[in-house]
Amino acid sequence: QQQVKQSPQSLIVQKGGISIINCAYENTAFDYFPWYQQFPGKGPALLIAIRPDVSEKKEGRFTISFNKSAKQFSLHIMDSQPGDSATYFCAASNGGATNKLIFGTGTLLAVQP
Amino acid sequence: KAGVTQTPRYLIKTRGQQVTLSCSPISGHRSVSWYQQTPGQGLQFLFEYFSETQRNKGNFPGRFSGRQFSNSRSEMNVSTLELGDSALYLCASSLTTSTDTQYFGPGTRLTVL
Numbered sequence: 001q002q003q004v005k006q007s008p009q010s011l012i013v014q015k016g017g018i019s020i021i022n023c024a025y026e027n028t029a030f031d032y033f034p035w036y037q038q039f040p041g042k043g044p045a046l047l048i049a050i051r052p053d054v055s056e057k058k059e060g061r062f063t064i065s066f067n068k069s070a071k072q073f074s075l076h077i078m079d080s081q082p083g084d085s086a087t088y089f090c091a092a093s094n095g096g097a098t099n100k101l102i103f104g105t106g107t108l109l110a111v112q113p
Numbered sequence: 114k115a116g117v118t119q120t121p122r123y124l125i126k127t128r129g130q131q132v133t134l135s136c137s138p139i140s141g142h143r144s145v146s147w148y149q150q151t152p153g154q155g156l157q158f159l160f161e162y163f164s165e166t167q168r169n170k171g172n173f174p175g176r177f178s179g180r181q182f183s184n185s186r187s188e189m190n191v192s193t194l195e196l197g198d199s200a201l202y203l204c205a206s207s208l209t210t211s212t213d214t215q216y217f218g219p220g221t222r223l224t225v226l
Contacts, residue, residue: 041219043203043220044156044217045217049214089156099144099161099163099169099213100171101156101158106155
């Protein structure tokens with residue numbers, strides 16, 4: 001019940017295309033859903049995050065769509081660029097007095113020029 | 114503001130040895146979390162410290178331990194190293210609660226021979 005399932009494992013997108021990564025969870029106590037971007041040799045960096053009280057959040061080319069009833073959320077990268085090539089992780093937390101993040105397994109995105 | 118720093122960046126140890134990793138959070142951040150990242154298991158939560166107290170712990174054996182000092186700096190220790198402990202160990206800091214962004218350091222790459 002603590003798992004976050006992420007798909008696809010890898011993704012190849014042409015420059016200018018839309019990259020879509022999906023995640024699903026079981027624990028309805030989760031109330032914070034961040035997405036992290038990780039480049040080789042670096043630690044993960046927060047990209048965008050959402051809470052269950054909204055269905056969509058957009059920051060620049062990055063959008064999170066959230067479906068509370070289906071317990072799913074997804075990351076959309078519009079106008080994908082070669083510089084977006086990285087590993088993307090979704091995560092979830094159930095708040096309270098803890099910062100514990102449950103991470104998805106990651107998606108390796110390659111944007112071809 | 115300086116980011117999260119971790120030392121050392123790389124470590125090579127042999128089975129049975131012990132190792133101590135260090136993490137300096139962003140100035141003013143009081144929460145430090147540790148994660149283990151491996152290709153097979155992904156990012157897994159080890160433990161979290163807040164104001165020198167362990168606030169949460171993941172499902173790792175007792176060989177993994179940590180502590181936090183009054184200046185919020187944190188250390189984690191792994192005793193009796195096993196080959197399977199080879200991983201990237203990441204430290205993340207945040208201001209206080211789970212509503213705050215967690216900022217990750219670059220990690221310490223531990224190789225156990």
